Amino acid sequence: MRYLLKAPCLILSSLALSLSAQVLAQDLTHPRDMKISKSEFKRPDPAKYQVSLDNGLVAYVANEDQVPLVSLSAFIRAGKIDGHKEGAAEALAEAFLSGPKTMSSTAFKAALKRMTAEYSVTLHNKWIEINLNVPAEDLEEAFELFSTTVISPNITEANIKAAAGKATKDIKVDKNGVIIDGSSSVAVSKFHDIILKGNILGKKLVSSDFEDLSTHDVENFYTAYVVTGNMTIAVSGDINEKAIRKKLKAQFSSLINNTPPDRRNVPTIRRQKNKYHYFPADKLQTWLVIGHPLAPVAFKDETAFEVMNYILAGGHFWTRMFIETRDKYGLTNDASGYIEDQWDGSGSYSFHSSSRHDVTKQLYDNIMGVIYEIQKELVSDEELMIAHNALADGVYEMKFKDGNATARSFAIEKLRYGNHDHSKSYPARVRSVTKKDVLRVANEYLHPDAFQVIIVGEHINLQ
Amino acid sequence: MRHFIIKSLMALIFVGTNAAAQDYEYNLPIKEHIFENGLKLLVIERPGDNRVAAKIWTDMGALNEIPGEYGAAHFLEHLMFKGTPTLGARDWETEKPLIDEINITEKAMIAELNRARNDIRERGVFHDYKHEQTTPEIARLQKHIDDLERKVEDLTIEGTTMKWYQAFGGTRLTASTEQEYMHFDIDLPANRVDIFLRIEADRMTNAIFRKFDAERMILVEQRIGFLNRLNSRYLEAMEALVGRTSNVYIPEGYMTDFKNYTRQYERYLYDTYFIPNNSTLIFVGGVTMDEMIPKVEKYFGGLERKPEPTRYYGQEPLPSGEKRLIYRDNKLSPRVELRYQIPGVGHPDKPHFDVIKEVMRYRLQKTLDDKKIGGSVNVNTRVVHTNNYGLPSSIHFAALYGDTKKLDASEEAMLAEIKLLSEENILDEELKFAQKTLRTQWYRAASDPNQLNFHIGHFEVMDSWKTLKPYLEARDKTTVEDVKRLVKQYFIPDNRTIGKVIPRGAGQ
Numbered sequence: 001m002r003y004l005l006k007a008p009c010l011i012l013s014s015l016a017l018s019l020s021a022q023v024l025a026q027d028l029t030h031p032r033d034m035k036i037s038k039s040e041f042k043r044p045d046p047a048k049y050q051v052s053l054d055n056g057l058v059a060y061v062a063n064e065d066q067v068p069l070v071s072l073s074a075f076i077r078a079g080k081i082d083g084h085k086e087g088a089a090e091a092l093a094e095a096f097l098s099g100p101k102t103m104s105s106t107a108f109k110a111a112l113k114r115m116t117a118e119y120s121v122t123l124h125n126k127w128i129e130i131n132l133n134v135p136a137e138d139l140e141e142a143f144e145l146f147s148t149t150v151i152s153p154n155i156t157e158a159n160i161k162a163a164a165g166k167a168t169k170d171i172k173v174d175k176n177g178v179i180i181d182g183s184s185s186v187a188v189s190k191f192h193d194i195i196l197k198g199n200i201l202g203k204k205l206v207s208s209d210f211e212d213l214s215t216h217d218v219e220n221f222y223t224a225y226v227v228t229g230n231m232t233i234a235v236s237g238d239i240n241e242k243a244i245r246k247k248l249k250a251q252f253s254s255l256i257n258n259t260p261p262d263r264r265n266v267p268t269i270r271r272q273k274n275k276y277h278y279f280p281a282d283k284l285q286t287w288l289v290i291g292h293p294l295a296p297v298a299f300k301d302e303t304a305f306e307v308m309n310y311i312l313a314g315g316h317f318w319t320r321m322f323i324e325t326r327d328k329y330g331l332t333n334d335a336s337g338y339i340e341d342q343w344d345g346s347g348s349y350s351f352h353s354s355s356r357h358d359v360t361k362q363l364y365d366n367i368m369g370v371i372y373e374i375q376k377e378l379v380s381d382e383e384l385m386i387a388h389n390a391l392a393d394g395v396y397e398m399k400f401k402d403g404n405a406t407a408r409s410f411a412i413e414k415l416r417y418g419n420h421d422h423s424k425s426y427p428a429r430v431r432s433v434t435k436k437d438v439l440r441v442a443n444e445y446l447h448p449d450a451f452q453v454i455i456v457g458e459h460i461n462l463q
Numbered sequence: 464m465r466h467f468i469i470k471s472l473m474a475l476i477f478v479g480t481n482a483a484a485q486d487y488e489y490n491l492p493i494k495e496h497i498f499e500n501g502l503k504l505l506v507i508e509r510p511g512d513n514r515v516a517a518k519i520w521t522d523m524g525a526l527n528e529i530p531g532e533y534g535a536a537h538f539l540e541h542l543m544f545k546g547t548p549t550l551g552a553r554d555w556e557t558e559k560p561l562i563d564e565i566n567i568t569e570k571a572m573i574a575e576l577n578r579a580r581n582d583i584r585e586r587g588v589f590h591d592y593k594h595e596q597t598t599p600e601i602a603r604l605q606k607h608i609d610d611l612e613r614k615v616e617d618l619t620i621e622g623t624t625m626k627w628y629q630a631f632g633g634t635r636l637t638a639s640t641e642q643e644y645m646h647f648d649i650d651l652p653a654n655r656v657d658i659f660l661r662i663e664a665d666r667m668t669n670a671i672f673r674k675f676d677a678e679r680m681i682l683v684e685q686r687i688g689f690l691n692r693l694n695s696r697y698l699e700a701m702e703a704l705v706g707r708t709s710n711v712y713i714p715e716g717y718m719t720d721f722k723n724y725t726r727q728y729e730r731y732l733y734d735t736y737f738i739p740n741n742s743t744l745i746f747v748g749g750v751t752m753d754e755m756i757p758k759v760e761k762y763f764g765g766l767e768r769k770p771e772p773t774r775y776y777g778q779e780p781l782p783s784g785e786k787r788l789i790y791r792d793n794k795l796s797p798r799v800e801l802r803y804q805i806p807g808v809g810h811p812d813k814p815h816f817d818v819i820k821e822v823m824r825y826r827l828q829k830t831l832d833d834k835k836i837g838g839s840v841n842v843n844t845r846v847v848h849t850n851n852y853g854l855p856s857s858i859h860f861a862a863l864y865g866d867t868k869k870l871d872a873s874e875e876a877m878l879a880e881i882k883l884l885s886e887e888n889i890l891d892e893e894l895k896f897a898q899k900t901l902r903t904q905w906y907r908a909a910s911d912p913n914q915l916n917f918h919i920g921h922f923e924v925m926d927s928w929k930t931l932k933p934y935l936e937a938r939d940k941t942t943v944e945d946v947k948r949l950v951k952q953y954f955i956p957d958n959r960t961i962g963k964v965i966p967r968g969a970g971q
Contacts, residue, residue: 363731393632
């Protein structure tokens, strides 16, 4: 405290002086009155990036030569919910991880290591993505490995065993039923267990589910879903675009152009009556997840829903929920909304937060307060303007911020929607959202009477 | 393909010399301009980029804190989001006297606390005597501050600095405080960079510390969030053993520190360090130096150069003996960890330790697997310290296990492998692979303007932006002899800290 004893008076008086002096010297025009140019961003033309093979495969190629790296990605419309045999998707993901038939898994991993590659296979509920990033000097070898892995993955018993080994494990509790390592992810996992009970989207495989699975089943899954019309490719980085287009044609022309099976019918996740679920955990904080299943959002409501969420709890510093929990009262480090989008079906909408135990009730009340408020009153002109600009000039632009992001965004969009109208019309759709639209979607898609409230931590009566 | 051309030329020029040393080009066309008031501007122009990654760096951090107020620099970063007279005030003319009165009242409260301190000091040292550090006068003054804060609340518009960034397409808005620096970050459409300059010039000059006590609780939340992680307390215990004098080995505030923060100490830090001659603006993206100079001049040019702040001048003493930590915990995976102090950024040996880290990552795992000891090996180095402040960095070798059976064998095998490295040359392919790994890591970071900006600023504060490129190049020039020499020089018992995690009740 030595500074305080020496200098407080001096600090206070000099603060006042320096403040007034600086105010005079600086340009402190309020941001709303500043002459800021419109963003000059124009979405790139997808046609310039697109390569269509005769077999129907569509790829996107983008040069991005700031650094000598290359990214290769495949996106396949097949996920955890697909297929007739449980575990086939999980085992296929393992097969993609172990490389092509033409080499052993050990040799494949050694090659990746030699290239200092980053390689990942991510299995979502409804799609798979394979990503490989390598130095440009290794492009030839990497392209060969990537394409042969996609075209001819090494499906073996070892993949099935590996998938079984990664099957769901129970959350650890002590002898009193107290969660040993409580966390936000534990609370989210409990939320999913509750809202997805009995629904295919909530399936959790255990190791015994893989006992009846054969390599033949995995082969069948691969053959059915990894077909040209059911996947897209993205190649970007420090490349010769012409050479890559040629390579794509040479390597992927053998892929079959079959119609994939119809997707499994996923019933809409049904909303349940509002309920509180308490799970004790011995940590210094309590975690809250408040939410419900989300009905498929109609295309006409999509951007209004995004704008509503952006204002309410959109995962950034300036939301109603953040201000009413963190900024004003110091109740939590974060309180944000999460939309789980299942591409062509229902998902969930939930709000996640955490706090020291003694303020959890106040945190909950404040979260609920802003939710009720956005259902009752129109948002302000300023809130709407900020959400419009943040989404259209910020979030949207970032999806095309460089060649790598552009190739990836177009490849995913094509797989999901079949064309690029969605991204083309997005800025105009966002900017057309009105205050009334926001109020309408807040009431149509948000249902506090169906909230499942998950409390992981110290018991507290929130009702 | 622009860097390939450069590569080829260099390959031609240096034919017959050490090819590994000259084959690679780090494309860092950084332009520098220093304004009259000492403010530094660094720009990497990327024509065609629609956006720009913008950051303002200040040379201050946890190093500048005093005991009892650890985390005060981090707290200052939070307070600097609370607005200024022109951002966040509904009615500044009404608010200003209230803010002044809060500061005067706090001053009186500190005086009363100092007067009463001899009565209450040290009672809580071991938490065996819980006292309230208060007197009736302190309670009265605190209540007065609370009442004033409530009045200020009615005059405040929350989140103003943030919302205007978002209104102009800003993304990745954040800030960070480390031991040596603080920076505020935003990614914007390149033609809207004025909003960054407007807000940041205001933030570094006119910050008002609104919502002081509510924000204090955010640090408590962040601290308990950190302590909730299973390995937090172990890591803090290891840090405390590795270093001796510097704040860098201390967390960003203990629970007892948070309540000590005062507006006046925060104001002291702010007034001392947030001055143009202690700050650097960095832009990477679709802007040019020519267009940035007048823009920066417009918003920052009126700020006066201030006296150079006192720099941290502590010097970590040389290590003088092996240290051991036995950490007992039933939830944390058993592990054995070796740490050695190594030079910080700015020392010529530092880049070679990055190479050693990569070599050791694979060597140790292979050794433990070959000896059927197994375990999950983790090797890393602390990157935040700088030789300019007399602060060593450290390199860590850890192996994690499901039980304690192999901990002793693991320690023995890791020490034997380190000894071997001091006696024998590593293979040339090991060296080349480690160097390639580091290059790829760098390219991945540099591909993102935001990360590239971070690395430039990190070096500028720790050493100089001019040494970033030589640092990267030096890693490509590391030789097998360098590895052997440095292992022999630094990985000695007296410079070693060994940590072991075992269950409670074991080893007693």
